[in-house]
Amino acid sequence: MSAFTEAVLIQTGINVLLALGYWIAVSTGKYSFGHAAFMAIGAYGSSILTLKMGWPLPLALIAGAVVSAVAGALVGWIALRLSMLYLAIITLVFSELLITLLNQWDYVGGGSGLLGMTGTTVTMVLICVVLVVAYLILLTRSRMGLAYEAIREDERAAMGSGVKITLVAVGAFATSAAVTGIAGGLAAHQQLIINPGLYGPQQSLIIILFCVFGGVQYFWGAAIGAIVLGLLPIYFNGLADWYQIIYGLLFVVLMIVRPQGLIGRSRAGIFPVGLSLRRAAPEPEPRVREEESVG
């Protein structure tokens, strides 16, 4: 395998992990706008362990994922009980805060970041993808997955069926953060160098677009979105400056022609950003709203 092919495979695998990780949160109807923060936690966490403590990469990756999951649980616990708009703001602010913190933290090189991480192999990435896919297959067939869907469909009805919505959603968010953290760690140990600037809103947006492009109804839709979108810049780099314009146009066309993404049945309510925002935004917090005021 040429070094180029190898790099492309690793990059694609990491993109797939990012999309699948994000999909776990999305399957409960929760859209984070700062998921790159969990990549950063996984990347910095594992890099510190391999560079400064001499840990083997697989162990460092797992540790990074655990830290990322804890951070995800904390952010989720604060944000997930609020409406979608607040979740978007809190996740975005969290990622910005983290970047600021990393920029100021000399131990991890501040703004210039860390240098010299290596060790990510195609096999390692492949194992991670297989494990996550296996988890998702089991998840989507389980009652836990059903509870995720219940929360996505109607939180109030889910509460009324005995689903502990905050606990379940926080669990999903933490799992999502863990997978994203692993992807971040793998990426860091492929690209040799990391710095806080890599994990800004731009990167968070890329992860969201993987999912939206592929479709959020099935997890493999998100994976396909990541593969297609991830390969575009590699094989169309001849387009140079035109690339961004075409990228943007692609999404405009997609939103019009297939709002549900590449994969998935067309159905009202499945399209994430537009409809969910409209549905969630005007509702105040759950325990004080009721239809009685009009009826």
Add this chain to the structure above:
Amino acid sequence: MAEPLLQATGLSKSFGSVQALEDIDVTLHEGTIHGIVGPNGAGKTTLLSVMSGYLLPNAGTVQLRGRDITGLTPQRRVPLGVVRTFQNIRLFGGLSVLENVMIGQHAHARTGLSSLLPFRTASDRRLLAEAKDTLELFDLARYGKRPVSQLPYGVQKQLEMARAMATRPKVLLLDEPAAGMTTEGRGQLSTRIRRLRDEGVSVVIVEHDMDVIAKVCDEVTVLNFGRRIMHGEPLEVLSSAEVRTAYLGT
């Protein structure tokens, strides 16, 4: 008389300057059906929301067999046996009838990480069979895998009740179950509610249809502008002058 199953005492709730409930007492005895009637805006749904945990009252308590449950969320009341339906149906629209009912079983099933294991335990199989029985009972099995948002209104109402029953309630709080139903549908509904009572489920029913109220209720509480204006047996209540005035105006 025996200890009441569900007792609401001195409930008050206001939304801004609107007093939706004012010092309301409602007592549900085991094995009975308790109707809540009153004109629009009387506070019926608010009362149901307070009893099911969707709203916190400003004052007063809700007790289940003597245990104070006023501060518990709906998801904590469901395992104790208190469940509600909604006036404007709230189903999981993209899921099938079976999946909707299975979510109703959430509190009784394995739903943590262990539910991911790729095999079914005896209790999983029993719950699945139970869910299918519930579908049969409510005549819903034939709707298969279609997303339930595509099903007719009457069927969705049935399904909401089926999902509520899947939680194995002791107290079923129904919010206008007959609204939008045909005459035939209302007849079936009355029969069904009485049958549920005979099987040991106690029911609080908010309803505008006086036929249904008269047919099924053992006791009726009348609300008007957030106050309880009368309480008693259905015929006595429905024929009282005060209640007629509240409904028809003076």
